[in-house]
Amino acid sequence: MKPASFGYVRADSLDEALGVLGNEGAEARVLAGGQSFMAMLNMRLARPRVIIDIMRVPALAELAQRKDELVVGAGVRQARLLAMPGLERTLPLVAQALPFTGHVQTRSRGTVCGSIAHADPSAELPLCLVALKGHVHLRAAKSRRKVAAAEFFTGMMATAKADDEMIEAVSFPVANGEGTAFREIARRHGDFAIVACAALVSDHGIRLAVGGVADTAVARDWPHLEGTALDDALNAFAYELDARDDVHASARYRRELVRRIGRSTIEEAARCRA
Amino acid sequence: MPRLSADARHLVAFTLNGRPVKGLASPRILLSDFLRHEIGATGTHVGCEHGVCGACTIEVDGMLTRACLTLAVQVDGSTLRTVEGLAPAPDRLSILQAAFRRHHALQCGFCTAGILMSLDAFLRETPEPDEAQVRDLLSGHLCRCTGYTPIVRAALEAAADLRKTTRETAHA
Known part of the structure; x- marks a missing residue:
């Protein structure tokens, strides 16, 4: 090849x-x-x-907090973000999810923005960006715009980026007291997730984002549901994601994972907050 | 801004295991093929050619790198380490290589060059690893002979041996 x-x-x-x-x-x-x-x-x-x-463009190596966002330039490698001092306080969800992105040997070279641009539906970083309501900063020769994560990912490996645009940076809102958790099921650690879940629990309620099932990562917001009410919400969400059978897993198995891993991820996020 | 045309071959020069080397490559030539066919350094093996198997793992400017996911023209001016650079002398194995030999951590040897490069970099950064950390690192490699257990044993023993060596040097 x-x-x-x-x-x-x-x-x-x-x-x-x-x-x-x-x-x-x-x-x-x-x-x-x-x-x-x-x-x-x-x-x-x-x-x-x-x-x-673009890896020898100095301006794209920015990794800095600006107000309440962490801005990650297009040249920032995943290993550098993972090694950033205080990441577990600034972006706890990313600190939890990033060790599942590829392997040591690919995180050393792979960039954060590259994973966002690739827009694989089972990838961890797009899932985190959607879960945290982050933004993608797009640049062309004569224009710039900032697109919300949910609008950026338009389908399987498809994005709102135009042909003459490139990602200059992505920005993640920094943690503000919410509990976060990340869990995924894959055949081997570092493989593509069959189902990946990212949960945030705050005063406002529960936010769960699921990757690996629909064509993009999808998030839902609920009030503080518990017991069967949470089970019912997760079941409805599992069906709304329109899972398909493929070589890795059946649609039914994926729905079961959304219900079970979704619930345990939410519970872990709630414990983190407490 | 260097612009390299698709059809021409371009000079690529870098440091390989401490020695300057150079050769010609068109932009589409992968670093794995450039090392083997142009430079003649065949220690780096080529398995899947899409970054999954880890056989071609080398070090570029201190970063573990899949040579098959890198273009030769990207590493112009860089510093590279490959498996040929591990042994201290032609007739001596490194501490890590010797541990591989003692523990039968290879059979066919196809994956070994990449695994040695990963472990060499890992043990420098993590001198006291536990088994879980070694297995996490090895998740980036495929080995179809050993079942990984002898590789884990060799890595842990090499870590212990390397700690001893460092201490003795420090006391000397």
């Missing part, structure tokens, strides 16, 4: 990258850590004419 032929541009600045992207449009693709995109190239699921390597 070798990639088809392409030209290669190593951008030294964001403007250079955006200039090439503006000229080439859909024929160009951005390469960051490469842990998803290089596999797509090798399998020839992607055949761009030009690749724009």
Whole structure:
């Protein structure tokens, strides 16, 4: 499995990258850590004419808290975010979920924004971004916009990003006293999740986001339900996600996981808050 | 801003196990193939070519890296370590390699180069690992011969041996 032929541009600045992207449009693709995109190239699921390597753009290496958001630039590797001092207080959900993203050997190179751009429905980082109501910061040569996570992911590996745009950064709202928990079921640790759950429990109620079932991560908000009322809500949610049978698991098994793992994740988040 | 055309071959130069090396690569050439075919460093093995099996794992600028998910042109100017750089001399094994040999931590050896590179980097950062940490690291590699248990034993013993060596050096 070798990639088809392409030209290669190593951008030294964001403007250079955006200039090439503006000229080439859909024929160009951005390469960051490469842990998803290089596999797509090798399998020839992607055949761009030009690749724009952005990993030597200094401005994209930003990892900083701005007001009540943690901004993660497009050049920030997953290992760097995981090693950030105080991550378990700033973004406890991400600190819990990130060890499930790939393996040590892929987190060392793979970027946070790259996983968001790839938009795999079972990936942990898109799930966290949806659960936490984060934003994607998109840039083109002559425009910039900030898109809410729920609007950014439009389908399986499909996003609201236009051909001449790239992700400049993503931002996660920092923790504000809510309890959080993350759980997933996969065949092996680090494999793609069959079902992944992220729960937040706060004064306002319960928020549960589920990945691996629908075409994108999907979140629901409930008041503080307990007992059979919570079971009923989870059951309705499991059916609304419209699970399908595939080689990894049946639709029925996925619904059962949403009910059971969803409940245990919510309970763990509630305990964290208490 | 370097722009490399798809059809031409471009000079790629980097440091490999302490020695400067260079060769020519078109942009589509994977680092795994460049190391083996252009440089002639065949210690790095190529398994799945989509980042899953871990056989091609090497170190690039201190980061564990799947060579099959990296373009040769990306590492121009970088510092690389591969399995050829582990042994202290041609007739001596490193502490980790010797532990692999004692514990039969390989059979066919296809996955071994990548696993050694992962463990070498891991043991430097985690000198006192427990079994769960070693197994978490090994989840990034596929081995179809050993069942992993001898690899875990070799890694834990190598960690203990390396701690002894460091202490003795410190006291000397």
